[in-house]
Amino acid sequence: MTHNSAHVIKNDPWFGSYASRAEDMRASEIRALFAVASRPEVVSLAGGMPYLEYLPFDELADLIAKMLRDQGTHAWQYGSAQGDPHLRERILDIVRLENITDAQADDVVITNGSQNGLDLITRLMCDPGDVIIAEDPNYVGALGVFKSFQTEVINAHMDADGLIPESFEEAIQGAIAQGKRVKFLYTVPNFHNPAGVTMSVERRPRILEIARKYHVLVVEDNPYGLLSFENKTYPALRSMDSDNVVYLSSFSKIIAPGMRVAWMIAPPGIRQKLVLANESSILSPSNMSQMTISTYLDNFDWKKQIEEYRSMYKSRCEAMDSALRTYMPYCSWNKPKGGFYIWLKIPEGLNAKSMLPRAITARVAYVSGTAFYDTDEGTDHMRLSFCYPTEERITEGIRRLSTVVDDELATVNLFGTARSASGSTHDGSGSASNRTHDATNNPTQG
Numbered sequence: 401m402t403h404n405s406a407h408v409i410k411n412d413p414w415f416g417s418y419a420s421r422a423e424d425m426r427a428s429e430i431r432a433l434f435a436v437a438s439r440p441e442v443v444s445l446a447g448g449m450p451y452l453e454y455l456p457f458d459e460l461a462d463l464i465a466k467m468l469r470d471q472g473t474h475a476w477q478y479g480s481a482q483g484d485p486h487l488r489e490r491i492l493d494i495v496r497l498e499n500i501t502d503a504q505a506d507d508v509v510i511t512n513g514s515q516n517g518l519d520l521i522t523r524l525m526c527d528p529g530d531v532i533i534a535e536d537p538n539y540v541g542a543l544g545v546f547k548s549f550q551t552e553v554i555n556a557h558m559d560a561d562g563l564i565p566e567s568f569e570e571a572i573q574g575a576i577a578q579g580k581r582v583k584f585l586y587t588v589p590n591f592h593n594p595a596g597v598t599m600s601v602e603r604r605p606r607i608l609e610i611a612r613k614y615h616v617l618v619v620e621d622n623p624y625g626l627l628s629f630e631n632k633t634y635p636a637l638r639s640m641d642s643d644n645v646v647y648l649s650s651f652s653k654i655i656a657p658g659m660r661v662a663w664m665i666a667p668p669g670i671r672q673k674l675v676l677a678n679e680s681s682i683l684s685p686s687n688m689s690q691m692t693i694s695t696y697l698d699n700f701d702w703k704k705q706i707e708e709y710r711s712m713y714k715s716r717c718e719a720m721d722s723a724l725r726t727y728m729p730y731c732s733w734n735k736p737k738g739g740f741y742i743w744l745k746i747p748e749g750l751n752a753k754s755m756l757p758r759a760i761t762a763r764v765a766y767v768s769g770t771a772f773y774d775t776d777e778g779t780d781h782m783r784l785s786f787c788y789p790t791e792e793r794i795t796e797g798i799r800r801l802s803t804v805v806d807d808e809l810a811t812v813n814l815f816g817t818a819r820s821a822s823g824s825t826h827d828g829s830g831s832a833s834n835r836t837h838d839a840t841n842n843p844t845q846g
């Protein structure tokens with residue numbers, strides 16, 4: 401018998417036996433959607449899956465077969481808890497593209513995806529009740545980890561230039577004033593998931609300075625940093641401060657997620673504990689996966705591949721931006737400078753979560769903004785991914801979505817409660833959501 405993990409199991413005989421940290425665990429809104437959204441007739445603007453069709457699988461298959469023949473007993477053996485030394489060396493070439501020039505292979509820890517890295521660092525730093533400062537909205541996978549360690553997440557706001565330093569400092573001060581212990585800032589500085597915004601270069605030193613002032617660690621989660629649409633990369637926070645930043649990145653979005661290979665770069669004390677935590681959690685990351693990734697890096701022009709991804713995702717982002725202008729000009733959004741996502745503010749009075757079943761009936765899927773909050777916020781936003789569908793499908797998906805939103809808007813207007821998302825709904829309170837610019841008035845933004 402197969403179980404859909406999104407279903408609640410009725411009459412679970414273990415109900416009442418679970419640890420308190422398991423009580424709040426539930427399938428993410430994204431996961432619950434995957435089954436329906438992956439039907440071919442549905443245009444899925446929901447998942448953050450990279451588009452892998454153009455990878456050189458034929459040549460790769462031969463090279464992986466050779467690797468197995470030559471080094472099979474190593475590839476299928478247990479490995480080091482810190483990760484394969486050759487791959488750790490290769491990773492130094494990648495992070496140099498974001499100005500991390502002082503790291504050594506010994507500073508790098510390989511993880512089973514960055515998701516595993518987030519789990520390790522939270523396990524290491526946080527007791528129940530400790531505070532993590534995170535951006536508002538926040539990556540849903542990180543929220544799940546933070547919750548499972550019973551931490552308290554306090555939001556700091558973003559605008560079009562990413563995390564606002566003053567908001568970060570206020571969040572720390574507020575927590576300290578209540579006698580709470582702030583353990584780290586969790587930030588996705590580049591091409592944020594879901595907000596699409598990027599922390600400006602000017603703000604980066606300021607954020608680090610505030611973190612140092614209060615002895616708060618910075619956890620920099622950067623899976624999208626190399627996927628810029630502007631032919632440039634931003635300097636990693638880690639490149640500006642090697643003592644107070646734990647840096648995470650991953651092969652998931654720049655090569656492929658199926659191998660589950662990612663890495664962390666950490667200061668020596670934390671790195672040592674990360675290796676121990678990795679060991680107690682998984683013994684060692686998979687040698688086979690790491691050697692597959694190394695085979696790819698050693699034999700192909702991976703920089704060129706990343707260039708190709710950049711240009712493909714850029715065209716898809718343009719297609720989505722232009723379809724939104726055509727079909728949903730009454731919404732607002734920041735046009736991202738890289739990555740996978742547009743964070744769309746819908747007109748006031750509409751509810752992205754309750755509208756979703758109707759969208760799926762109209763054969764288009766998105767993620768409701770509510771998935772990215774621990775509270776009941778986010779009903780006024782949708783996360784639209786442009787990474788996976790082709791440009792034609794994106795345009796068709798937005799057209800379908802607009803019919804649902806138009807219908808919904810007409811219904812709400814009938815009762816006289818709807819107002820456009822632009823203009824009066826912007827209350828200026830400082831979140832990335834309400835600092836977005838009206839796409840119709842400001843062409844550079846949306």
Ligand SMILES: Cc1ncc(COP(=O)(O)O)c(C=O)c1O
Pocket residue numbers: 448512513514515516539541588593621623649650651652657661662
């Ligand atoms: C911001 C962010 N962090 C971490 C991850 C997890 O990535 P990985 O596949 O390396 O576990 C994702 C995946 O979507 C992400 O968007």
